[in-house]
Every structure is written in C-alpha cells, then in structure tokens.
Amino acid sequence: MSIHDDFPLNRRRFLEAGSALAVTAATRGAAAAAEGGRAASGMKYRRFGATELKVSEIGLGCASGLRSRQLGPYLFNRYREQLPEIVDKLFDLGGNFVATSQSYHDTEEILGRALKGRRQDAIIFTATGKSEPKDVIAACEQSLKHFQTDCIDCYFAHGGWRDGFHEAALKLKQQGKIRFHGMSCHIPAEHRTRVEAGLVDFVFQPYNYMALAKWTEKIDRDGAEELFQLCKEKDVGVIVMKPMTGHYVPSWAKETSDPKVLRLMQELKQFGTKNLYQAFLMWILKNPNVGCTAIGMNTPQDVIEDCEAVGLEFTQLHHRLLEHYAAAVTGDYCRMCETCVPSCPQGIRIPDILRFRMYYRNYGHREDARELYAALPEHQRATACTACGICQQTCPNGLAIVEKLQQAHGLLA
Numbered sequence: 001m002s003i004h005d006d007f008p009l010n011r012r013r014f015l016e017a018g019s020a021l022a023v024t025a026a027t028r029g030a031a032a033a034a035e036g037g038r039a040a041s042g043m044k045y046r047r048f049g050a051t052e053l054k055v056s057e058i059g060l061g062c063a064s065g066l067r068s069r070q071l072g073p074y075l076f077n078r079y080r081e082q083l084p085e086i087v088d089k090l091f092d093l094g095g096n097f098v099a100t101s102q103s104y105h106d107t108e109e110i111l112g113r114a115l116k117g118r119r120q121d122a123i124i125f126t127a128t129g130k131s132e133p134k135d136v137i138a139a140c141e142q143s144l145k146h147f148q149t150d151c152i153d154c155y156f157a158h159g160g161w162r163d164g165f166h167e168a169a170l171k172l173k174q175q176g177k178i179r180f181h182g183m184s185c186h187i188p189a190e191h192r193t194r195v196e197a198g199l200v201d202f203v204f205q206p207y208n209y210m211a212l213a214k215w216t217e218k219i220d221r222d223g224a225e226e227l228f229q230l231c232k233e234k235d236v237g238v239i240v241m242k243p244m245t246g247h248y249v250p251s252w253a254k255e256t257s258d259p260k261v262l263r264l265m266q267e268l269k270q271f272g273t274k275n276l277y278q279a280f281l282m283w284i285l286k287n288p289n290v291g292c293t294a295i296g297m298n299t300p301q302d303v304i305e306d307c308e309a310v311g312l313e314f315t316q317l318h319h320r321l322l323e324h325y326a327a328a329v330t331g332d333y334c335r336m337c338e339t340c341v342p343s344c345p346q347g348i349r350i351p352d353i354l355r356f357r358m359y360y361r362n363y364g365h366r367e368d369a370r371e372l373y374a375a376l377p378e379h380q381r382a383t384a385c386t387a388c389g390i391c392q393q394t395c396p397n398g399l400a401i402v403e404k405l406q407q408a409h410g411l412l413a
C-alpha cells in the first residue's frame with residue numbers, strides 16, 4: 001500500500017509505480033507510513049491532521065540548502081549535485097516528504113528529478129508567494145511541471161495568508177491539482193486566525209527550544225505550543241520549520257568573548273555539534289501535537305545524523321547542551337514574535353530586519369539577505385530608527401534592538 005493509494009493512479013503515476021517497485025527500502029518505509037508504524041530504518045510516522053497523511057517525523061526542507069548560492073558557485077553547485085543523493089538517503093532511511101517553495105531558486109526542478117521513480121512514496125510540500133488567484137494558479141501549474149507530477153500533495157501560501165491564495169487553492173483542489181492546502185508564517189497568531197476559521201489543512205510554523213517560556217518571558221498572546229494545541233483540537237496538520245533556530249553556533253564564536261558562548265563552544269568541542277542538532281530534533285518530537293519537522297540537510301551525512309535522532313533517547317547530555325545553547329543565544333535570538341512592532345513610532349520592520357541579519361550572519365545567505373533588506377520600503381529600514389529605545393522596553397526577550405538594527409544595516413545595506 002502506498003501513501004497515495006486513496007488517490008486515482010493516473011498514467012504518469014502508473015508508470016512511476018512500475019519503477020518504484022525496484023525501490024524496496026522506500027517502499028518498506030511507505031508501507032510502514034501507511035500503517036502509522038515504524039520503518040525498519042527506525043523512522044516513525046505521524047498522522048498529519050485530517051489529511052490522514054502519515055508523515056515521517058522528519059523530512060527535507062530546502063531553505064537552508066538551495067538558498068545557499070551566495071556561498072559561492074562551487075559550494076552551491078556541489079550541493080545541487082548532491083541533492084538527489086540526499087533525497088535517496090532520506091527515503092532509504094524512511095523519510096517520506098520534501099518541502100520547498102517556488103521562490104527557492106530551482107529547488108522544485110531538482111527535487112522533481114530526484115524524486116523520479118519515488119513519486120509514489122513521496123509527499124510533496126511546496127508553496128507560492130503569489131496573491132492574485134490567477135497568479136497562484138499559474139504558479140501551481142509551473143510547480144507541477146517542475147516536480148514532473150500531476151498533483152501536489154500539500155500546497156501552501158508562503159509567508160502569510162492571502163485570500164486570493166485560498167480562492168485559487170479551492171479551485172486547484174477541485175481540479176485535482178493539489179490535495180491539501182495550508183500556510184506558512186512566523187507568527188502563531190496569524191496561523192491561529194485561519195485555523196479557528198477552518199481555512200487550512202495544515203500550518204508551517206517555526207518552533208524550537210528557544211520557544212520555551214523560560215527563555216521567553218511571558219507575553220500576552222499565545223505562542224507556538226498553544227497554536228499546536230488548537231491544531232490538535234481542530235485536526236489541522238502541523239509541520240515545523242527552523243527546528244535548529246538558524247544554526248547560530250559558528251558565528252558567535254568568532255565575534256564574542258561572552259562566557260556563556262565560550263562555555264557552549266567548549267561543550268561542543270567535547271561532545272560534538274551532532275549531539276546538539278539531534279537534541280533540537282528530539283526536543284521538538286517530544287511534543288505530540290507536532291506532525292513533522294522539515295530540516296535543511298546539506299549532505300547525506302546530515303540525513304543520517306538527523307534520521308538517527310528519531311530513535312534516540314533524550315538524555316541529560318542533550319538537555320544540558322540545549323540549556324547551554326539557549327543561555328548563550330537568548331539575548332541575541334529574535335523569536336519573530338512581533339511584540340515590538342506596534343510600539344515603534346517609526347513603523348520599522350524590526351523582526352524582518354533581524355531575520356535578514358540571521359540569514360546573513362548565521363545561514364551565510366548574504367545575497368538573499370541583502371536583496372530582502374533592499375526590498376523593504378526606506379521608512380521601514382534601520383536608517384529610520386531614531387534610537388528612542390521604546391521597542392526594547394517591549395521586547396519580552398530583552399534584545400538590544402537598536403544596536404542589532406545598526407549592525408544589521410551595516411551588513412545588509
């Protein structure tokens with residue numbers, strides 16, 4: 001039984017089904033998924049809300065990999081060449097989904113080629129940033145071509161809700177071009193409104209150890225965990241992004257003499273970063289209201305280590321690494337909660353600017369970060385900041401926002 005068995009087997013799928021018979025490991029994974037069980041590889045599967053899809057607990061996200069063209073043509077092309085191997089490794093280890101967006105360069109085409117012969121066992125998540133229904137439909141048609149398929153399993157509005165997306169998604173569903181639709185954004189409250197209104201089959205929400213209340217002082221609105229509880233009640237699927245907080249580790253070490261950072265670096269030297277990254281995943285998967293998490297995996301070895309986390313026991317060592325990590329980054333990590341936004345008399349897009357700073361410093365996505373910053377209207381950029389400090393009084397995480405905005409401008413302008 002395949003994860004698509006409740007769907008008509010069209011000609012393309014019929015042909016692909018033939019070649020998929022040879023892919024025994026993936027087929028075993030799919031069979032386990034269909035039963036909601038555990039593959040021989042150790043991968044586990046969860047029900048993805050009312051979609052009834054059985055998603056592997058972890059799968060491939062593409063933001064951190066294929067957005068890496070700014071790391072230089074050599075590394076970028078090496079990654080692109082490796083992607084089919086990464087997908088193969090993931091599916092051999094029981095993973096069954098890939099998640100990307102049409103705006104992530106040529107990811108869709110590369111994944112489309114990588115999934116050839118595996119389509120029967122794959123769940124495809126992809127997205128558009130378009131708003132007008134006709135543009136959403138045109139974007140979806142393109143995505144179908146890129147993936148060399150007749151139907152996208154989970155199609156979503158990238159970066160926030162648009163009514164035009166919803167209108168188009170309903171048509172695309174009627175036409176059998178998508179199965180389910182949802183949205184991604186960074187703010188739980190935005191998701192919440194659409195979940196409560198019954199408008200989405202799934203949400204794509206950032207969630208990681210830094211969301212924990214002890215690192216984020218109480219704020220007067222619900223966070224990701226409350227959103228996930230609501231999703232459970234409404235039977236809406238939850239897919240997590242940014243599970244590892246944005247790979248913060250390497251950059252501070254060079255930039256700071258903060259004792260908390262130095263303590264973390266010492267621990268990582270002793271125990272290896274693999275333990276920290278696996279701890280991030282294990283911590284997320286402890287939450288029964290999460291469906292699955294999409295992870296940027298840049299090499300087949302990343303896949304092996306990330307998949308390994310599914311079957312590991314969360315130990316005191318993992319807990320300690322997360323604690324030390326969080327203590328080191330809490331004053332620098334913007335949770336994109338938007339609490340500060342209404343307080344700024346200038347209307348500066350603080351969380352966006354800090355997110356672009358993260359893309360630049362931590363992901364190494366310098367070109368994208370600069371482009372995103374340049375696309376902000378002038379009056380919303382850091383240069384419009386009068387250093388009045390009001391935002392800093394509202395930030396529940398105590399970020400030195402003024403200083404960070406200035407630093408961001410220096411990097412991004």
Ligand code: SF4
Nearest residue numbers: 344385386388389391
């Ligand atoms: S310090 Fe700058 S960003 Fe913060 S509220 Fe004042 S003007 Fe806005």
Ligand code: SF4
Nearest residue numbers: 334335337338340395
């Ligand atoms: S700067 Fe603080 S208040 Fe503003 S979005 Fe980031 S974490 Fe939230």
